[in-house]
Amino acid sequence: MMNDGMRNAGKGTPGLLRIGALEAGGTKMVCAVGNENGELEKRAEFPTETPERTLPRLIDFFRYEGLDALGVGCFGPVDLNRNSQTYGYITNTPKPAWVNCDFAGSLRNALGVPVGFDTDVNGAVLGEVCFGAARGCESAVYITVGTGIGVGIYVNGGLLHGLMHPEAGHMFVARLPEDRYPGRCPYHKSCLEGLASGPAITERFGRPAAELAGRNEVWELESGYIAQAVANLILTLSPQKVILGGGVMHQKQLFPLVRKKTAGLLNGYLSCSAVDKNMDEYIVPPALGDDAGIRGALMLGKAELEHSHGHKAKALEEASEHFAQSLRNYDGDPRKARDTKKTSW
Ligand code: ADP
Ligand code: ZN
Numbered sequence: 001m002m003n004d005g006m007r008n009a010g011k012g013t014p015g016l017l018r019i020g021a022l023e024a025g026g027t028k029m030v031c032a033v034g035n036e037n038g039e040l041e042k043r044a045e046f047p048t049e050t051p052e053r054t055l056p057r058l059i060d061f062f063r064y065e066g067l068d069a070l071g072v073g074c075f076g077p078v079d080l081n082r083n084s085q086t087y088g089y090i091t092n093t094p095k096p097a098w099v100n101c102d103f104a105g106s107l108r109n110a111l112g113v114p115v116g117f118d119t120d121v122n123g124a125v126l127g128e129v130c131f132g133a134a135r136g137c138e139s140a141v142y143i144t145v146g147t148g149i150g151v152g153i154y155v156n157g158g159l160l161h162g163l164m165h166p167e168a169g170h171m172f173v174a175r176l177p178e179d180r181y182p183g184r185c186p187y188h189k190s191c192l193e194g195l196a197s198g199p200a201i202t203e204r205f206g207r208p209a210a211e212l213a214g215r216n217e218v219w220e221l222e223s224g225y226i227a228q229a230v231a232n233l234i235l236t237l238s239p240q241k242v243i244l245g246g247g248v249m250h251q252k253q254l255f256p257l258v259r260k261k262t263a264g265l266l267n268g269y270l271s272c273s274a275v276d277k278n279m280d281e282y283i284v285p286p287a288l289g290d291d292a293g294i295r296g297a298l299m300l301g302k303a304e305l306e307h308s309h310g311h312k313a314k315a316l317e318e319a320s321e322h323f324a325q326s327l328r329n330y331d332g333d334p335r336k337a338r339d340t341k342k343t344s345w
Contacts, residue, residue, distance in 0.1 A: 011066040012041070017305065020062045020070035020111075021297035023120060024103070026095060026147065029054060030294050031061045036302045038131040038295045050097040051106075059110040070107060071116040071300030073123020073293050078103075080118060080161050088117050094186075116304030120144075120293055121152030122159045124245065124286070127296030129154050132287035134241040141239045142292065143169075145226065146246035149193040155237055169193045173228040179204075179221055196225040198248050209248055223254050227261030230283060234266065234275065245286040252285075259283050 012018035016035040023030040025048060032043035042065075046057045062070060076093065079086045088104025104117040118126075125134070125142035134140035134154070142152040149169030153160040160166055170191040181204040185194030194200060201209040205218055212218045230242055244258065259279040266275060274282045286292045 013039075017068045017302060018066055019298045019301040019305075020065060020067045020113075021294050021301060022058065022062075022070065022072045022074075022107075023123065023293040023297055024048070024072060024074040025120060026075045026093075029058060031058060032294050032298075033062070033065050033067070034295070034298050036298065038127075038298060040291070040294065040298075043294070048095070051101045051103075055103075055106055055110075058107065062107075062111055067111060067113050067301075069114045069116065069301035069305040070111060071123070071297040071302070071304065072104060072107065073118055073120040073297045073300060074103060076119050077164065077167070078117070078119060080165055088115070114301070114304040114308040116297075116300035116302075116307075118159060118300050119150070119152065119165050121150035122154075122165070123152070123294075123296035123300055124292040125152030125154045125243070125296070126159060126299050127288055127292040127294070128241075128243050128286055130299050131295055132292060133243050133284050137240040139237060139239045140241040140243065141233050141237060142243045142245060142286070143226070143229065143233070144246035145196065145244065145248040146198055149197050149229075149246075151229075151233065153237060153239075155239075168229070168233065171229055171232060173225050173232075176221060176224045178217075192225060192229050196222055196229075196248075198246075201248065209251070213251060213253075219251060219253055219257060222248070222251075223257035223261055226254065226258050227265060230258060230262045231265040234262070234270070240274070242283045243286050243292075244283065245292060249285060255283065255285065 013035060016037065019034055019036065021032045021034060027048055029046045029048055030043065032040045034040040044061055046054060048054055074090065077091045079089045079091050081087055088102060090098045090101045090103050093099055104115045108115040121142055121144055124144065125140055128134045128142055129137055129140055138157050139155045144150050151166060151168035153166050170185065170188055170193055173192050173195065175190060183190030183194030184200050184203055185191045188194055198209045201212065201218060201222060205212055233239065262283065263275065263279055268276060288295055
């Protein structure tokens with residue numbers, strides 16, 4: 001690996017990191033280069049085809065940028081367990097070509113820089129926490145309502161992974177009495193995503209969601225499901241901000257409906273002024289608009305660089321401690337002083 005100080009010579013802003021950001025979606029890949037202040041300088045989009053066709057295009061975009069690190073927010077499910085053999089893989093996706101693809105590893109091997117890897121929605125919540133609507137929050141959630149539904153969760157100052165990563169877009173919600181639509185999730189039929197994703201709206205009402213703006217019953221139903229999800233997340237995670245993004249949330253009339261119905265479901269139980277009096281500032285659209293994910297990916301790259309520096313510093317400390325110990329043990333016999341322990345990082 002090149003000397004960090006030299007790596008981005010001639011590119012970017014002096015004194016700032018040069019970070020690659022990739023928002024890997026099921027239909028398109030958004031690539032950008034920027035810095036730790038969230039400033040983006042160059043971007044491009046490529047269709048998501050197969051790994052064989054798409055990975056080389058991503059690598060070509062980043063290869064000569066003199067990056068210090070890359071951050072990737074990825075569609076999933078993905079493996080985020082650093083101790084797993086398949087860390088950084090896309091695992092069980094409905095896109096067959098990408099099942100068991102070593103996505104982060106392929107990028108790291110080709111680019112030779114640390115690669116931060118997380119879900120697309122965790123990238124988006126991180127972007128909003130660092131630069132957007134949830135700035136200064138210790139805990140926040142980002143719900144995207146689009147082709148699928150996903151929830152990025154930032155709690156107590158960090159992104160939540162847990163056993164693998166939350167999949168709260170598939171939470172179970174109560175069917176509304178007026179709704180006859182069975183739901184379309186291949187796993188759960190009538191989970192949140194099955195009932196309230198963009199394609200569910202289209203299938204239920206026979207037209208794309210964007211063309212149903214004037215149909216009140218569509219948004220009454222949709223807000224009824226989203227509000228159940230928001231109330232469940234508030235009760236479970238106690239976020240300081242709830243951000244609702246994704247294509248379906250372009251229907252701005254959803255916001256007042258979701259706020260009112262969430263308050264109705266919680267029914268004053270929390271006795272918390274953010275929820276009871278300031279709903280307009282509590283449940284909000286992303287301040288970064290469509291850039292939440294890509295700007296969050298910058299910060300995933302920065303975090304991974306810090307993580308790898310931490311590892312190097314720890315290994316160095318261990319090596320010097322080991323060396324000091326061998327010096328203390330040294331009794332004049334040079335064979336005993338030879339250190340056979342190898343340090344690697
Ligand atoms: P994706 O989830 O695929 O990354 P989006 O967040 O843009 O992308 O979500 C796409 C979904 O959002 C589609 O199902 C589409 O019907 C719906 N959608 C896009 N724009 C609008 C709009 N203006 N109003 C309502 N629904 C929309
Ligand atoms: Zn489901």
